Amino acid sequence: MAIQFSRGCPYRCDFCNVTTLFGHKIRTKTSAQIIAELDGIRKLGWKESVFFVDDNFIAHRTYLKRELLPALISWRQEYGVTTKFYTECSINLADDAELMALMASAGFNQVFIGIETPDDNALQECGKHHNTSRDMLENIRRIQHAGIEVQGGFIVGFDTDSPSIFQKQIDFIQNSGIVTAMVGILQALPGTKLYERLKNEGRLLNHVSGDNADSNTNIVPKMDPTLLREGYREMMNHLYTPKHYYRRIRTLLQEYRPTQLRGSFRFSQFMAFVRSAVMLGVIGRERFHYWRMIAWTFIHRQRSLTLAITLAIYGHHFRKVCALHLKEPQQMGSGIS
Numbered sequence: 527m528a529i530q531f532s533r534g535c536p537y538r539c540d541f542c543n544v545t546t547l548f549g550h551k552i553r554t555k556t557s558a559q560i561i562a563e564l565d566g567i568r569k570l571g572w573k574e575s576v577f578f579v580d581d582n583f584i585a586h587r588t589y590l591k592r593e594l595l596p597a598l599i600s601w602r603q604e605y606g607v608t609t610k611f612y613t614e615c616s617i618n619l620a621d622d623a624e625l626m627a628l629m630a631s632a633g634f635n636q637v638f639i640g641i642e643t644p645d646d647n648a649l650q651e652c653g654k655h656h657n658t659s660r661d662m663l664e665n666i667r668r669i670q671h672a673g674i675e676v677q678g679g680f681i682v683g684f685d686t687d688s689p690s691i692f693q694k695q696i697d698f699i700q701n702s703g704i705v706t707a708m709v710g711i712l713q714a715l716p717g718t719k720l721y722e723r724l725k726n727e728g729r730l731l732n733h734v735s736g737d738n739a740d741s742n743t744n745i746v747p748k749m750d751p752t753l754l755r756e757g758y759r760e761m762m763n764h765l766y767t768p769k770h771y772y773r774r775i776r777t778l779l780q781e782y783r784p785t786q787l788r789g790s791f792r793f794s795q796f797m798a799f800v801r802s803a804v805m806l807g808v809i810g811r812e813r814f815h816y817w818r819m820i821a822w823t824f825i826h827r828q829r830s831l832t833l834a835i836t837l838a839i840y841g842h843h844f845r846k847v848c849a850l851h852l853k854e855p856q857q858m859g860s861g862i863s
Contacts, residue, residue, distance in 0.1 A: 527572055528576065529560070529564070529578060529579065530579045530580075539652055539654050540653045540719035540720040541652055541713075541718055541720045542718065543715040543716070543717050543718050556593075557597040560594060560597075567609075574609070575609065575610045575636075576610075578612070579613075580614055581614055583637070584615045584619050584625060590628070591624065591625060591628060595628040599628070599632050611633045611634045612638070613634065614638045615638075616657075619637065619639075620664075621665075623672070626668075626673075635673065635674060635675060636675045636676075637669065637674055638679065639676055641704075642654055642657065642681045643681060643694075645687070645691060645694060646659075648684035648687060648691075653719070663701055663702055666678075666702045667703075667781050670703065670781045670783070671783050672783065673782070673785035676704055677706040678699070678702070678706070678708070679708045680695055680699065680709040682712070682754070683711045684712060689749065691757075692757040692758070695709065696765065699765060700770060702777075703774055703778035704778075705775050705837050705840070706837075707765060707774075711743045711758055712747075713742075713743050729745060729746040730745065731743075731746065741852055759852050763852070766841065768810075768811065768845075769815060775819055779834060780827075784829055784833075799835050802816075802835055806838055806839075806842060812841075820834065
């Protein structure tokens with residue numbers, strides 16, 4: 527379930543079309559509107575997660591701290607709501623301990639952050655300056671210590687990228703404990719600064735899918751196209767191989783400190799565990815890694831057992847998607863449209 531929170535973004539990343547579509551001015555719903563929508567969802571019997579659709583949820587920090595988050599906390603307490611929230615925000619959430627604590631108390635247990643790359647040169651190139659000059663690994667740990675799981679977006683194929691970027695991305699993602707890592711090859715979307723620059727340089731190809739995780743691109747890259755394609759395929763296969771994927775789950779669980787008490791156990795959760803135990807723990811090739819992770823979580827992180835099972839199921843889905851997207855080599859033409 528999703529509700530629209532705000533539109534617009536204050537940042538100027540050159541590959542992003544959010545500002546082209548919605549502008550830099552942020553238009554935010556009032557806390558009364560948000561509570562009314564959530565109350566309507568509650569009355570319909572919805573108990574699963576709710577996604578706050580927003581490209582940077584923390585852009586209006588004063589409003590969040592003084593109005594929305596206290597209102598959400600009161601609403602949850604009044605009705606005994608256990609629904610979890612998730613949203614998108616920038617990495618500088620880690621700089622504000624008060625905001626993280628309020629978000630966790632208000633029910634936010636996941637955030638998606640556009641990390642893009644651990645390479646500062648590429649971040650400078652694309653205009654993602656707020657990710658530079660900071661220890662992003664430490665920032666991620668800080669957010670996860672506050673009880674908010676970090677999901678991340680990553681990109682390869684920047685002009686400054688060399689073939690070493692693939693191992694750098696792998697090392698960063700593995701060390702961060704970001705289990706849900708959406709990695710894509712850079713694409714130039716119409717209306718973006720990147721699109722206009724590459725158009726002027728004669729480096730655009732005809733087709734753009736809009737899905738930067740489909741192992742394709744509409745850019746003639748500076749890196750050899752074959753190296754880019756093969757490096758990306760090897761990177762994805764490495765990240766979602768059970769051995770490495772389950773290692774990231776354990777890293778996350780070691781650092782994740784949920785602040786909310788567990789909600790009532792539901793029959794649907796029990797059935798999800800039974801199905802995962804059969805599909806992953808008996809039939810699946812990852813059965814050793816699956817049961818090892820379940821046992822470790824039961825002993826050391828019982829409060830996160832539901833999360834561990836959920837992430838294991840996600841991994842099964844991610845491997846299927848990767849196999850589908852990486853099955854046939856994609857053509858990154860060297861010709862110019």
